[in-house]
Amino acid sequence: MSNVLVDGETEVYGIIGYPVRHSKSPQFQTAAFQALGINAVYLPFQVRPEDLQKAINGIKALSIKGINVTVPHKEEVIKYLDEISEEVEYIGACNTIKNIDGYLQGFNTDAYGFIEGLKELTPDFADKEFLVIGAGGASRAVVYGLIKSGVQKIILANRTVKKAEEIVSDFKKLNRFIEEIIEVIPLNQIENHLKEVDIIVNTTSIGLKDEDPPLFDYSKIEKRHIIVDIIYKKTKLLQAAEEKGCLYQDGLPMLLYQGAKAFEIWTGQRAPIEVMREILSK
Known part of the structure; x- marks a missing residue:
């Protein structure tokens, strides 16, 4: 360069x-x-x-x-x-x-970044059932992206249920069926829903530190699950996904595509994705 x-x-x-x-x-x-x-x-x-x-x-x-x-x-x-x-x-x-x-x-551009990254793992996901963990700003971006992409079922798990319920309430104008699309559960009930979900997304910072406790019992993950953790490293959740033979992804594709979208907003030109990806992968 x-x-x-x-x-x-x-x-x-x-x-x-x-x-x-x-x-x-x-x-x-x-x-x-x-x-x-x-x-x-x-x-x-x-x-x-x-x-x-x-x-x-x-x-x-x-x-x-x-x-x-x-x-x-x-x-x-x-x-x-x-x-x-x-x-x-x-x-x-x-x-x-x-x-x-x-x-x-x-x-x-975070919602766009998440969706474009997800397409690399699974191009057709509108008919899949999602488990989204967390209810902060990143979760809002992920849920917004999924709703705009036509996803029909999201289980939203958070330690504080009220915070997750606020997302449902705030997104009512976005989709009038939002209460049917999003089911809110506390974190400790995740394992009861693993059989019904296809794609698991961690939007929390849990997993950033190696000593962080697991979000749920990772031994319950199945090979058919697709796992996304938006943290930029191979967390214990992603290690478990790899061991089970799942498709999985860390936060770098989301970072790449949200940055590419920002570049396009500023310049009006198509972002050189592969150039950006190469730098990020170093």
């Missing part, structure tokens, strides 16, 4: 978060700009929660063309935007901002 030559025409993009140094986005977004000959750089900006509004004003003042938003700013940033997409409205989180001469548009 050649060095980026910066001049007076170079456009600036980046990512804001706290912490943000671990982000993989600068490498694969910069590679994408270079692959298409776009004169742009992509930088990580570490922004403390108390400085978020100043940072957003800075985006406008410095004419930064586009920004990705990561934790802990995805929800809070919405109040500083001029316009939000349908995805942001339902998911309640924004991960991509486009700056049009100081007018900030907010998008959420």
Whole structure:
């Protein structure tokens, strides 16, 4: 990869978060700009929660063309935007901002990223039954993507049932049959439903640390199950899936495709997916 030559025409993009140094986005977004000959750089900006509004004003003042938003700013940033997409409205989180001469548009590309990644494992999944574990922002993105894709049955498991029920309530306008599509259960009832589900998705951070307890009894996983864990590593859940011979996937495809969608929102050009994938896989 050649060095980026910066001049007076170079456009600036980046990512804001706290912490943000671990982000993989600068490498694969910069590679994408270079692959298409776009004169742009992509930088990580570490922004403390108390400085978020100043940072957003800075985006406008410095004419930064586009920004990705990561934790802990995805929800809070919405109040500083001029316009939000349908995805942001339902998911309640924004991960991509486009700056049009100081007018900030907010998008959420996580739902798209999840669905495109899932298609790599199983292209036809609308008739499958899903178990989605967790009820945070990532879960909302996954459920939104599944509902928009026409999935008819989702079991939503969370430690706090009320939080999962809020998703059902908030998504009523999205699909009037939402209460028939989504069944909410507590985490400790997952094993009672494994026989009926085809695809299991972990949207929680459980599994990030090796000492984390299992979400359920992983020995109950069957070879026919398809397992997705949106954490960027081979968690114990994915190790169990591998041992059973299941199709499985970590969070990197979701990261790849959500980043590609952000690139397309900013540039209006088709993202060089394979270039981005190659960087991510290193």
